[in-house]
Amino acid sequence: MNKTIGIDLGTTNSCMAALVGGAPVIIPNAEGERTTPSVVAFMEEGQRLVGTSAKQQQLGNPQGTITSIKRFMGRRWDEVSEEMAIVAYPLAKGGNGDVKVAVDGAQYAPQEISAMILQKLKADAEAYLGESVTDAVITVPAYFNDAQRKATKDAGRIAGLTVLRVINEPTAASLAYGLDQSDDQTILVFDLGGGTFDVSILGLGAGLFEVKATNGDNHLGGDNFDKAIVDWLIGEFKREHGIDLGRDAIALLRLYAAAEKAKIELSTMLATQVNLPFITVTAAGTEHLSIELTRVQLNRLSAALIDRTVGPILQALADANIDADGIDHVVLVGGMTRMPAVQDKIRELIGKEPHQDINPDEVVAIGAAIQAGVLQGEVKDILLLDVASLSLGIETKGGVFTRLIERNTSIPTRKTQTFTTAGDDQPTVEIHVLQGESEMAAFNKSLGTIMLVDLPLARRGLLEFDVTFDIDANGIIQVTAEDIVSGNEQQIRIEGGSGLEEDEINRMVKRADEYADAAHRLRELAEVRNHAEVLAAEIELSLDEYCSQIEASEASLITERIADLRQAMEAVDASEIRTRTAALVDAAQVLRQEGDEEESLFF
Amino acid sequence: MQVKSFIYATIDNRSDLPDLAACPAGGIDAAPLEIVRYRDIAAIVSAIDVNQFAADVPGEIASGQQEESHKAHLLKYQQVNAFLLGQTGRNGMLPLKFGFTASDNEEVAKVLEQAYVQLRTYLDRLQGTMELVIQASWELPKILQEIVKDNPEVAGADPVQAGRMLFEAAEIKKRQLVAAIHDKLSPLSKDYSDAPLKADSMIINRSYLVEKDQEPLFDDAVDAVATEFEELLTFRYIGPLPVYSFVNIELNQGNYAMVDKSRKLLQLPERASWETIKSAYRQLILAHHPDRNPDDPQAAQRTKDAVAAFGIVRAYCQSLPGFAEPDKSSEFSFAQEAVEQAFIVDNKGAVLARAKAGEKPA
Numbered sequence: 001m002n003k004t005i006g007i008d009l010g011t012t013n014s015c016m017a018a019l020v021g022g023a024p025v026i027i028p029n030a031e032g033e034r035t036t037p038s039v040v041a042f043m044e045e046g047q048r049l050v051g052t053s054a055k056q057q058q059l060g061n062p063q064g065t066i067t068s069i070k071r072f073m074g075r076r077w078d079e080v081s082e083e084m085a086i087v088a089y090p091l092a093k094g095g096n097g098d099v100k101v102a103v104d105g106a107q108y109a110p111q112e113i114s115a116m117i118l119q120k121l122k123a124d125a126e127a128y129l130g131e132s133v134t135d136a137v138i139t140v141p142a143y144f145n146d147a148q149r150k151a152t153k154d155a156g157r158i159a160g161l162t163v164l165r166v167i168n169e170p171t172a173a174s175l176a177y178g179l180d181q182s183d184d185q186t187i188l189v190f191d192l193g194g195g196t197f198d199v200s201i202l203g204l205g206a207g208l209f210e211v212k213a214t215n216g217d218n219h220l221g222g223d224n225f226d227k228a229i230v231d232w233l234i235g236e237f238k239r240e241h242g243i244d245l246g247r248d249a250i251a252l253l254r255l256y257a258a259a260e261k262a263k264i265e266l267s268t269m270l271a272t273q274v275n276l277p278f279i280t281v282t283a284a285g286t287e288h289l290s291i292e293l294t295r296v297q298l299n300r301l302s303a304a305l306i307d308r309t310v311g312p313i314l315q316a317l318a319d320a321n322i323d324a325d326g327i328d329h330v331v332l333v334g335g336m337t338r339m340p341a342v343q344d345k346i347r348e349l350i351g352k353e354p355h356q357d358i359n360p361d362e363v364v365a366i367g368a369a370i371q372a373g374v375l376q377g378e379v380k381d382i383l384l385l386d387v388a389s390l391s392l393g394i395e396t397k398g399g400v401f402t403r404l405i406e407r408n409t410s411i412p413t414r415k416t417q418t419f420t421t422a423g424d425d426q427p428t429v430e431i432h433v434l435q436g437e438s439e440m441a442a443f444n445k446s447l448g449t450i451m452l453v454d455l456p457l458a459r460r461g462l463l464e465f466d467v468t469f470d471i472d473a474n475g476i477i478q479v480t481a482e483d484i485v486s487g488n489e490q491q492i493r494i495e496g497g498s499g500l501e502e503d504e505i506n507r508m509v510k511r512a513d514e515y516a517d518a519a520h521r522l523r524e525l526a527e528v529r530n531h532a533e534v535l536a537a538e539i540e541l542s543l544d545e546y547c548s549q550i551e552a553s554e555a556s557l558i559t560e561r562i563a564d565l566r567q568a569m570e571a572v573d574a575s576e577i578r579t580r581t582a583a584l585v586d587a588a589q590v591l592r593q594e595g596d597e598e599e600s601l602f603f
Numbered sequence: 604m605q606v607k608s609f610i611y612a613t614i615d616n617r618s619d620l621p622d623l624a625a626c627p628a629g630g631i632d633a634a635p636l637e638i639v640r641y642r643d644i645a646a647i648v649s650a651i652d653v654n655q656f657a658a659d660v661p662g663e664i665a666s667g668q669q670e671e672s673h674k675a676h677l678l679k680y681q682q683v684n685a686f687l688l689g690q691t692g693r694n695g696m697l698p699l700k701f702g703f704t705a706s707d708n709e710e711v712a713k714v715l716e717q718a719y720v721q722l723r724t725y726l727d728r729l730q731g732t733m734e735l736v737i738q739a740s741w742e743l744p745k746i747l748q749e750i751v752k753d754n755p756e757v758a759g760a761d762p763v764q765a766g767r768m769l770f771e772a773a774e775i776k777k778r779q780l781v782a783a784i785h786d787k788l789s790p791l792s793k794d795y796s797d798a799p800l801k802a803d804s805m806i807i808n809r810s811y812l813v814e815k816d817q818e819p820l821f822d823d824a825v826d827a828v829a830t831e832f833e834e835l836l837t838f839r840y841i842g843p844l845p846v847y848s849f850v851n852i853e854l855n856q857g858n859y860a861m862v863d864k865s866r867k868l869l870q871l872p873e874r875a876s877w878e879t880i881k882s883a884y885r886q887l888i889l890a891h892h893p894d895r896n897p898d899d900p901q902a903a904q905r906t907k908d909a910v911a912a913f914g915i916v917r918a919y920c921q922s923l924p925g926f927a928e929p930d931k932s933s934e935f936s937f938a939q940e941a942v943e944q945a946f947i948v949d950n951k952g953a954v955l956a957r958a959k960a961g962e963k964p965a
Contacts, residue, residue: 078771208885374894383892400799410910412893412903439797442774472903473893 004135004164004376005125006368008172009114009152011070011221012194012335014038015362016121017369018129019378024176024369026362029124035361036124038194040066040116042104048515050120062088062253064103068223069117071195072099072110073155074148086223088253111155111500112508118159119516136161137372139364141196142168142389143216145435145445146477153474154500158508160516164375166474169193170200171211171386172367173333176358178382185328186212188316190346190354191364192309193334195221199313201320201327211387213319213408215312220305222260222336228301229259229293233274236291243280243287251279266295267338299341306345313349319408330354333363385410388471395432395441404469407437411475416468425457431467433479450479525574532569532581536562539588550590557587607704608639608711609651611683612845613697613722615730616645621690623647631679639708641715644722647687648711651704677701684845688733693815695726698845717922725850732793734849735811735821735842739784740804741835746773780832781807787828791821796848806836810848818843859942862919865912866937874934877920884913 005027008015013035016027029036031052041054042064049057058065071083077093084091092102100107118136125133140152149166156163170189177187184205191198198216202209233255234246245251258274265272276289317324332354336342346354358366373379388411393403404415419429429452436444455463466482500508540562547555561584568577609631614621623636630636630649639646684698705711715722750772751757757765757772784807789795792811800808813821829838866873869883887909889895896902919942920926920935936942 078775206882206885206889208889210885210888375897377897383889383894385888385892409914412907413910414904414907440800443778 002134003125003129003131004137004372005121005133006137006139006172006365006370006372007118007121008139008169008362008364008368009070009117009155010035010038010193010364011068011196011223012038013361014117014121015365016125017362017365018125019369019373022373022378024366024373026365027125027128029121030127036117036121038067038070038117040069040113042066046104046518048116048519050116059250059253059257062249063090065089066101066103066113068195069101069110069113071223072101073114074110074145074151075099082219086227088249109500109504109508111151111505112158112512114152114155115158115508115512118155118161119512122159122161123516134160134162135164135372137165137167137368137375138163139169139172139368140166141191141193141216141218142170142198142200142214143196143218144168144475145390146447146475147445149474149476151500153476154505157505158512160509160512165371166476167368167371167384168198168200168211168214168386168389168475169364170198170214170331170333171202171209171384172365172371173331173363174200174202174204174209175367175370175382175384176363177329177331177355186320186322186326187329187331188313188327188350189331189333190309190313190337191216191333192336192342193221194223194336197221197309197312199309199316201316201322207381208383208385210385210410211408212322213316214387214389215316215319216389217308217312220308222263222334224305225263225302225336225339226256226259228305229263229298230255232297232301233259233289233291233293237279237289241287243282245280245289248280251276254279262293263298263339264335266293266298267340270295295340302339302341306341309342309345310349324350327352331363332356332360334360386473386475387411388413388475390435390445391437392433392435392469392471392477393444395434399441401434401436401439401441401444405471409471411471412473414468414470416466419452419465419467421455421458421463424459427455427457428453429455429465433469433477435477447477450481452481521574525572525577528574528577528581529569532565532577535581536565536584539584539591542591543588546591554587554590558584558591561587606650606652607706608648608708610699610703610705610711610714611636611647611649611680612687612699613644613646613715613726614687614691615694615696615726616640616643617694620645621647621687625690626683626686630683631676636683637708639711639715641712642719644715644719644726646711646715647683648708684847688843688845693731695730696845697722697725697729697850698847699850720926721922729812729846729849731815732812732846732849733815733818733843734846735792735813735818735825735840736798736809736844737784737788737811737825738801738808738839738841739780739806739832739836740802741777741780741806741837743773743804746776746835750776777806780836784828784832785809787824788821791817791824794849798848810844812846812849813843815843859939861915862937862942863939865915868908868912869916871916871937873937875937876934877926880913880916880920880935884909 003018005016005018006024014037015035017024018027019025026034028034029051033052036051037055039051039054039058041049041057041061043049043057043061054065055067058067066089068083068087071086072080072091075083076097077099078097080091080099090102092100092107094100094107094109098109100109101113118138122133122136136156138152138156140149144152152166153163170191173189173191174187184203187202187204189198189200189202191200196216196218197220198214200214201212203212204210230252234244238244245255254276258276262272262274271292271294274289274291274293278286279289280287327350330346330350330352332343332346337346337354337360343354370379370382371384374382374384387408388405389407391403391407392405393401394417396402404417405413419431421429431450431452432441433447433450434441434444435447438444450467452465463483468480468482470478470480472478539558543555543558561580565577565580565584568580571577611630620638623638626636631651634649634651636647636649639648680701684696687696687698705714747769750769754768754772757768760768785795788811792813794812796810796812798808798810800806811821825838825840829836829840832838869880869887871880871883875883888906891902891905891909893899893902893906923935926935
């Protein structure tokens with residue numbers, strides 16, 4: 001059986017884990033890091049970088065460096081104004097209202113960019129584990145809606161991974177803790193990551209992890225804290241120097257990087273100095289930024305953001321029908337939970353000391369690996385019963401949102417609703433499907449409309465259809481309609497929703513494959529060239545040393561073949577280089593015999 | 604003529620009770636208002652002729668004359684509740700959904716007993732609060748003109764494109780306005796709830812839950828908002844009202860067939876403790892979850908059935924007095940008499956909506 005890995009595909013960093021000998025371990029990437037920055041860089045000549053190398057070159061290539069792509073997954077253009085203000089790379093509106101990344105003279109769907117990150121993780125995992133990796137469990141924020149979940153699954157497909165399951169990040173985190181399973185326990189998971197905030201409450205007993213309630217804020221994460229710091233730095237600098245750094249793209253990127261660093265430092269220190277020499281150039285000369293940021297000041301800047309976590313926590317407690325006293329364990333997830341002010345807020349609300357024994361950056365990936373083990377039958381004493389995090393419903397008269405499946409219903413679940421025609425001889429019935437918590441349809445996320453067409457002529461109310469809404473264990477929705485009279489069942493596509501069409505995905509899979517091939521060829525070419533270069537240099541050296549001891553014709557043959565090889569190395573045909581390398585080695589055998597008498601020179 | 608007791612509201616019984624004689628002209632059809640007490644809560648009721656009243660229940664087809672009387676009844680129901688809101692002061696007051704009747708006052712007391720936990724919880728939570736409603740409407744053509752003025756490129760675009768851009772811009776504008784109004788009002792309120800928009804031009808119809816002593820401040824905030832958006836919006840400010848939008852208690856008589864079917868699906872005996880019920884449910888999930896049965900296509904359906912059955916059994920048990928007791932060993936009876944006597948109360952009404960539509964007990 002192929003190995004299944006668990007992947008935490010994060011806004012800022014991604015992390016992967018697998019079960020090795022029954023225990024979950026973090027898989028380091030090719031660079032040896034336990035987490036991989038979720039950054040993709042487009043370089044000249046179609047080269048791409050993923051991870052730390054991509055992050056490091058961001059300053060020199062702000063337009064071609066894609067960060068925080070998760071914030072755009074499955075989102076529509078008109079939903080992401082807040083996100084657009086944070087990123088430096090250009091975005092475009094796709095044909096169906098989706099967001100596209102415009103880079104490198106092409107447009108990429110966010111799913112493709114995520115797939116590039118997944119491709120690297122897959123390749124690195126294969127190298128580390130020494131076996132092929134085809135299946136994965138990928139985590140998503142609990143508050144991800146149907147479109148965002150589908151987009152994540154599609155990203156996996158594009159990267160050549162079969163996504164066995166999409167699971168909620170806070171739920172995965174609770175799996176990682178396993179906790180003491182003898183008694184019934186109630187766990188609260190607080191997950192503040194780079195881009196999203198989730199809170200989940202789980203009941204644990206007899207090996208069953210049952211999610212009771214989940215809530216969150218899709219627009220709240222570490223990036224928002226960085227922005228608050230950057231805005232403050234810009235304000236301070238403007239006050240002192242009268243210059244608005246917000247207009248300078250490069251300065252902004254440096255400010256964001258410095259803000260993130262300062263924020264992290266202030267988790268352990270009480271004050272830090274933000275130093276950005278040569279931040280900008282004016283007619284008066286170069287200006288340097290040097291501002292002290294204290295933890296007190298940071299807490300002041302982030303108080304409003306931290307307060308945004310309170311509402312979702314209280315709502316989740318209310319939905320789970322439990323008081324703060326009823327929480328037995330608090331689990332922290334995401335780098336932002338290292339911030340002392342965040343931890344203080346949790347202590348204040350729940351009155352419990354949070355667990356911190358597992359690294360909050362790794363806990364989700366570990367949980368995903370455990371769920372992968374459950375799905376493979378390798379882990380037998382754990383079962384996860386998750387919930388739908390958003391209510392599913394339809395638009396009814398007057399723009400009202402009518403819930404069919406309430407949020408926090410255990411999944412998988414299914415609900416059937418009977419629809420009928422409202423007018424005589426009505427040829428079609430249109431059903432607008434939405435997800436969200438507002439009473440008004442307009443404020444919820446539209447998943448699209450279902451059209452029942454070619455209806456037979458009949459008086460109103462005579463035709464009846466059972467429309468079944470099904471949410472699977474991934475939290476992904478499927479709709480089927482049955483004509484009650486004829487019993488004809490049909491699978492309905494939800495039209496007009498965001499997301500990729502089937503043939504689009506296939507095209508992207510191909511594009512990703514081609515790139516993987518090309519990247520593989522490039523790597524191979526580099527290795528062959530490298531080997532040839534070293535070899536030619538060494539043979540040249542020993543030829544100098546031993547030319548007196550061999551035939552002149554032999555010497556000239558070697559010289560000629562070195563030249564041949566060097567000529568081939570200028571081109572990109574790896575097999576030609578290999579052939580000529582072999583020919584050179586062959587001709588240089590005579591040198592080897594000479595050399596053997598002293599020491600082995602090469603081969 | 605068949606007489607029943609119509610319940611207007613439940614109130615707190617711990618301090619002075621309202622002077623019902625002061626209510627102008629009594630309850631529906633001028634029947635005198637009465638108080639039915641249970642422990643520290645009480646219901647305000649009046650006798651009503653059910654035959655006349657039947658058509659008042661939503662969903663039934665009504666003649667023109669019946670519609671008139673329905674309107675009169677609804678108005679009276681609102682008047683009584685407004686009166687009670689004024690009388691109860693800092694104490695809790697909970698309007699019940701229009702149309703709830705019990706066979707007599709003894710039955711009302713039983714409803715209070717059965718639903719005590721839920722009613723008490725709501726009363727405490729909503730103590731000393733009132734509902735204030737803000738409605739705002741705009742003139743769409745005026746807004747669109749303004750958008751065109753701000754975005755001259757729209758005029759140049761092709762008509763379909765321009766129409767879409769305008770619509771999107773108006774939608775964004777609407778959200779901004781609603782958010783601006785909400786930001787001003789929500790700090791002074793404890794909660795809010797949206798009601799359906801009554802016309803195309805209406806952009807917000809939102810009820811706020813406000814502490815009674817915060818009312819003057821909230822009034823000022825509404826004034827300020829109305830002045831700020833005077834040019835763009837027309838406001839209506841309604842209230843104070845009883846907290847209709849923040850209570851969603853539906854009382855339904857137990858549906859034996861449904862509870863019984865669910866109980867059997869969970870393989871429970873006729874009496875079971877909450878611990879037993881939970882454990883039976885877990886065992887079923889552990890046995891049938893698709894993650895454990897990857898090759899069985901029916902596993903997902905069995906899991907879905909178990910989840911639904913547990914939801915119904917839980918709602919039933921939560922409605923019983925023993926549920927809130929800390930001693931979890933008390934057993935719940937699933938016998939027909941027990942279920943049919945129980946009033947299943949669910950704060951979402953979700954399970955019950957189905958109970959209503961499903962097989963009704965004979």
